[in-house]
Amino acid sequence: MNGVIIQFFHWYHPGNIWNEFIEKSEYLRDLGITAVWFPPATKCDFGKEGRGYDVYDLYDLGEFDQKGGIPTRYGTKEEYLNAIQKAQELGISVYADIVLNHRMGADEAEEITVHKVNEENRQEYLGEPFNVSAFTKFTFPGRNKKYSEFVWDHQCFSGIDIVHKDNEEIKGIFKIYNEYGTDWTDSVSHQFGNYDYLMGADVEFRNPYVVQELKDWIKWYHETTKVDGFRLDALKHISHEFLKEWITYIKTEIDPDFFVLGEFWKDGAGKISDFFNKMDGLLCCFDAPLHYNFFTASKEGKNYDLTQILHDTFLDHNPVYSVSFVENHDTQKLQALESA
Structure with a gap:
């Protein structure tokens, strides 16, 4: 019909x-x-x-x-x-x-390693990886583990757009280094070189958990x-x-x-x-x-x-x-x- x-x-x-x-x-x-x-x-x-x-x-x-x-x-x-x-x-x-695709409004910050990328070509990495603080941990305290006890942390995300270093907020697109890779997944659209990242904390779909x-x-x-x-x-x-x-x-x-x-x-x-x-x-x-x-x-x-x-x-x-x-x-x- x-x-x-x-x-x-x-x-x-x-x-x-x-x-x-x-x-x-x-x-x-x-x-x-x-x-x-x-x-x-x-x-x-x-x-x-x-x-x-x-x-x-x-x-x-x-x-x-x-x-x-x-x-x-x-x-x-x-x-x-x-x-x-x-x-x-x-x-x-x-x-x-x-x-x-993404999460926003994390409950806690974590100390993580990131690598900034060119926003017009996300395959181009700028400078060297560096350590930052970023809001990547979701514990959902208001729900208090009802329905699910899963905690989202930086291992669950591939990229983020805001980080903090030396009390300074830095905006851009940052590849998060996690145990599933230091590169974006290739099985996405290839606009801007690679279109894995859109906004917020970008979900890492290579993580089996x-x-x-x-x-x-x-x-x-x-x-x-x-x-x-x-x-x-x-x-x-x-x-x-x-x-x-x-x-x-x-x-x-x-x-x-x-x-x-x-x-x-x-x-x-x-x-x-x-x-x-x-x-x-x-x-x-x-x-x-x-x-x-x-x-x-x-x-x-x-x-x-x-x-x-x-x-x-x-x-x-x-x-x-x-x-x-x-x-x-x-x-x-x-x-x-x-x-x-």
Whole structure:
């Protein structure tokens, strides 16, 4: 079935989304909406000011007093679960936005070794490695080990953007030296030489303890929320080897029909297809090239040749696994992928 997903949030939304959805859910059902994409429900570093992409604690869905309060920007855990249940009662599937790439707002600093890299070419290392203090230890004291006792430390991260040395704060991109390597993983996009690093404390997916923790977490998340699928954020920055193992685990151990939608943002369908092929058909992908074609058509109006609307799109390359969209939160005004 060719369903219709509604992204039920935008970057400048004031919040309280779970209750708003419940109020509008029957109207959305009557419009023909078959699935809803909810924003990240996890507790943020910036508390209620965060949008969910500054992820702090994956196990806190608005349940614990952390980062300034109990609710997230979008509501409490109870409200989130009520919204999911209401959608499913109406025959609307629920897709949760999942952010795996990074963590922000660590609870403690550690003494670590880092190597600064050129931000325009992350394969170019600047100077020599040096010792610093950095916030890389997550203990989640507000949750007090409920659901998971796992402690994230610098062995769980590959890079960071702020370090301290001699009482001075230094910003940049720093490769963290850990027991899993002094180089970035190669199984990511190669923009800027290597696109492993995006922001915050970048997760080290070569660490087997991290991989196991994320498997345990996703099992807990599915059992807790009963969502029907995920939208996975920022896949250009995440090891495709990890993603294959993790999604295979979901589909074999949790739910074989679980829907997985990936954001692999490239302007050419061939690049998305290359990533998709590495993933062995385990997920669908957003069609960013079609978004750009829509944008060009909107500018050119009657002068645009509509016979070219599918040129070099993922829909044209792989229609079964392509998810079309016109705009999203990242393409809004003042956001990173704003078209104009």
